[in-house]
């Protein structure tokens with residue numbers, strides 16, 4: 001790892017970058033300079049991409065599939081931190097600060113990724129302030145997400161975190177505008193196994209099950225296996241904000 005795969009359905013690295021939010025706004029010239037630092041990596045499910053503490057060689061963007069970032073607790077339990085899917089970027093902080101990845105990464109599904117080599121990328125950024133701004137924007141966005149998550153874990157109950165997560169999933173699986181609620185009856189698919197979703201929400205699997213059932217009994221959601229229908233997005237938002 002990383003290994004080149006030129007048989008991507010995305011064609012060139014440059015055209016694949018258009019599918020990644022972070023890069024979609026870049027000027028064509030900046031994008032092509034950045035593309036020079038990147039290569040396709042195709043990995044089967046369960047491939048270990050890197051281990052926490054290993055040397056940070058670069059960062060990744062997901063084109064297809066899903067990856068899980070996790071850390072080990074002192075008792076050896078894995079805690080899922082996030083699960084980037086198509087269009088998401090991960091491990092970007094390691095490119096700027098620190099020589100080591102702070103978390104481990106494993107492919108959850110067969111995945112197609114773009115890998116950006118740290119050294120090549122730094123050269124491209126040094127030559128192009130637009131690229132520097134794009135990367136700063138990404139770091140700022142990541143920090144906002146982490147602050148929201150910290151707030152949720154420290155101040156909110158599990159049903160509120162779960163409701164927020166379901167609304168986020170709906171937003172990422174559809175194309176809602178920022179801040180807009182999904183339509184009632186929108187269905188989302190839980191793309192993480194229960195144990196992973198539980199640690200992502202800072203809960204035990206039992207508490208997560210109870211929270212799902214509690215939202216279902218309030219007729220806010222309907223559960224069909226991994227498919228969850230959001231019956232009342234406004235009600236879910238009130239739960240997510242801790243209003244009820």
Ligand SMILES: Nc1ncnc2c1ncn2[C@@H]1O[C@@H]2COP(=O)(O)O[C@H]2[C@H]1O
Pocket residue numbers: 190191192193194195197208209210212213223224225226227
């Ligand atoms: N990945 C998942 N995470 C959580 N719940 C899930 C998941 N997939 C399906 N479910 C459903 O949500 C239910 C929550 O309560 P149970 O654990 O009893 O049973 C669970 C399943 O019916």
